[in-house]
Amino acid sequence: MTRPQPTREEGLRRLGGFLPFAGRDYAERRNHVPGTVSGLSPYVRHRLITEEEIACAVLQRHPYEAAEKFLQEVCWRTYWKGWLEMRPEIWLHYREDLEALRERLETETDFLGQVQAAESGETGMECLDDWVKELRETGYLHNHVRMWFASIWIHTLRLPWQLGADFFLRHLLDGDAASNTLSWRWVCGLQTPGKVYVASAENIERYTEGRYAPFGLLVTETPPIPTDHSIPKPQLLPARETHVPGEKTVLLVTEEDLYPESWCVPRADVSGVILIDTADATARISSNVMTFKREALESTKERLVASGYSSVTLLSGTMETQRENVSRLLQGHHVGGTTTVSMMGATVGPTRQIMDPLLSLLKQEGVAVRRLRRDWDDALWPHATHGFFRFKEQIPIVLRQFV
Ligand SMILES: Cc1cc2nc3c(=O)[nH]c(=O)nc-3n(C[C@H](O)[C@H](O)[C@H](O)COP(=O)(O)OP(=O)(O)OC[C@H]3O[C@@H](n4cnc5c(N)ncnc54)[C@H](O)[C@@H]3O)c2cc1C
Missing domain, CATH: 3.40.50.620 (HUPs)
Structure with a gap:
C-alpha cells in the first residue's frame, strides 16, 4: 500500500477512484483480504473528507439498495462516535485500566515479555506476526484482519484488550477513540453483551484465499471477557452550538x-x-x-x-x-x-x-x-442509543436530508 498523502485533494481523488466499486463489488468482496475496500479511513477520521460528502457522491452513482452495505459501514463510524459521545465513562474507564496495566508492565517481567513479543511480531504465529509488521509499516489493516487480530490477541494469547486497543491507536493512521475502543470491546463480548467474536482458522483460510491457515492454533470457544463496569445509560448529547451570522x-x-x-x-x-x-x-x-x-x-x-x-x-x-x-x-x-x-x-x-x-x-x-456540530452528526448521533441494528434502520431515512 502506498503511503497515503494527508491532503483533502488526495482524499477526494481516492473517493472518486473508489466510486465505481461502492455498490455490489463492495458488498461481495469487502471481507476478502485483499478485497474491495476504499482505504478512505485516514481521511474520514481526520475529516479531510466527510461522511456526508462520501454518501452524496456514492448516491449520485448508485441506487441506495446497491450501495447499502458501503453506506452502512460509513455509518458504523458515525454510530460508534455517537454511542461513545453519550457514554464518555467508557473511554475514562478504558484509560484508567490502561494506566493500571502500564504499572503492571513495569513490575511483571513475564507479562512484559508476552506483550513485547506480541507488539514486535515475535509470537511465532505467522499470521499475527505478519499483521503486526504490516500495521507498523503501513498504519493500516483491513477490517477483517483487525477482527482476527483482536480475537487472537484477546482470546488465544489472553492478553488484555486494553493493551491491544492502545497498540492499534498508536499505529493506525485512522486511529479513533470511538471506532477503536468499541470495536475491541465488541470482540471481547462487552459491547453486545454475551456476543463474543472468536476468529476461526477456516474463516481466515477462506478470506485470505489460503495465505494463512492457523488450524489447531486458535481458541475456538470462550466466554465474554469479564469487566467491572456495566454499560452506562446514554446521557443526553451536549446542546449543539451554532455560529451567529455576522459575528466575527x-x-x-x-x-x-x-x-x-x-x-x-x-x-x-x-x-x-x-x-x-x-x-x-x-x-x-x-x-x-x-x-x-x-x-x-x-x-x-x-x-x-x-x-x-x-x-x-x-x-x-x-x-x-x-x-x-x-x-x-x-x-x-x-x-x-x-x-x-x-x-x-x-x-x-x-x-x-x-x-x-x-x-x-x-x-x-x-x-x-x-x-x-455538523448536521450529519446532529442527525445521526441521537439514534445511537441502542444496538447498530436499530440505528441502521434510520440510515436511509436520515440520508434523505443530505441528498
Ligand atoms: C479491532 C478493530 C479496531 C478498529 N479501529 C478503528 C479505528 O481506530 N479507526 C477507524 O476508523 N476504524 C476502525 N475500525 C473499523 C474498520 O476496520 C476500519 O474503519 C476500516 O477497516 C477502514 O478501512 P477502509 O477505509 O478501507 O474501509 P471501508 O470498508 O472502505 O469503509 C469505508 C469507511 O467506513 C468506515 N468503516 C468501515 N467499517 C467500519 C467499522 N467496522 N467500524 C467503524 N467504521 C467503519 C470507515 O470510516 C471507512 O473508511 C476497527 C475495527 C476493528 C475490528
Whole structure:
C-alpha cells in the first residue's frame, strides 16, 4: 500500500477512484483480504473528507439498495462516535485500566515479555506476526484482519484488550477513540453483551484465499471477557452550538476536523484561523501517525491560505506554549470587547482531553467558545442509543436530508 498523502485533494481523488466499486463489488468482496475496500479511513477520521460528502457522491452513482452495505459501514463510524459521545465513562474507564496495566508492565517481567513479543511480531504465529509488521509499516489493516487480530490477541494469547486497543491507536493512521475502543470491546463480548467474536482458522483460510491457515492454533470457544463496569445509560448529547451570522470569530482547528470551509461559518465572519497541533501531547503515537497528522495540519493550512483565509497560524510545541500563543493571538481579534472562537468536533478521546483545559482557560479570559456540530452528526448521533441494528434502520431515512 502506498503511503497515503494527508491532503483533502488526495482524499477526494481516492473517493472518486473508489466510486465505481461502492455498490455490489463492495458488498461481495469487502471481507476478502485483499478485497474491495476504499482505504478512505485516514481521511474520514481526520475529516479531510466527510461522511456526508462520501454518501452524496456514492448516491449520485448508485441506487441506495446497491450501495447499502458501503453506506452502512460509513455509518458504523458515525454510530460508534455517537454511542461513545453519550457514554464518555467508557473511554475514562478504558484509560484508567490502561494506566493500571502500564504499572503492571513495569513490575511483571513475564507479562512484559508476552506483550513485547506480541507488539514486535515475535509470537511465532505467522499470521499475527505478519499483521503486526504490516500495521507498523503501513498504519493500516483491513477490517477483517483487525477482527482476527483482536480475537487472537484477546482470546488465544489472553492478553488484555486494553493493551491491544492502545497498540492499534498508536499505529493506525485512522486511529479513533470511538471506532477503536468499541470495536475491541465488541470482540471481547462487552459491547453486545454475551456476543463474543472468536476468529476461526477456516474463516481466515477462506478470506485470505489460503495465505494463512492457523488450524489447531486458535481458541475456538470462550466466554465474554469479564469487566467491572456495566454499560452506562446514554446521557443526553451536549446542546449543539451554532455560529451567529455576522459575528466575527476565530476558527480553532484540530486534527479532529480538517475541513473548516464546510463548518457553516461564512468566510466574511472569519477573522482568523488557528490550527493546533496536539500530536506532541498525544501519548506515544508512532512516527508514521505523528507524520500523517502533522502533514495533514500543514496541508490544511496551505489550502486555507490558498483559498483566501487570512491570519492562518499553525501552532505546535508543548500544550503550555500553545495555550500562551493562542491567548496572545486572540488578543489581535477583539471585536467590541469580546472575542469568539468556534471549534468543531473534539469528540470523546485524546484531543478533547487536551483541548478542554485550553478552552476553559480561554473562557476564564473572557473568550466566548462555540462548540459546533455538523448536521450529519446532529442527525445521526441521537439514534445511537441502542444496538447498530436499530440505528441502521434510520440510515436511509436520515440520508434523505443530505441528498
Ligand atoms: C479491532 C478493530 C479496531 C478498529 N479501529 C478503528 C479505528 O481506530 N479507526 C477507524 O476508523 N476504524 C476502525 N475500525 C473499523 C474498520 O476496520 C476500519 O474503519 C476500516 O477497516 C477502514 O478501512 P477502509 O477505509 O478501507 O474501509 P471501508 O470498508 O472502505 O469503509 C469505508 C469507511 O467506513 C468506515 N468503516 C468501515 N467499517 C467500519 C467499522 N467496522 N467500524 C467503524 N467504521 C467503519 C470507515 O470510516 C471507512 O473508511 C476497527 C475495527 C476493528 C475490528
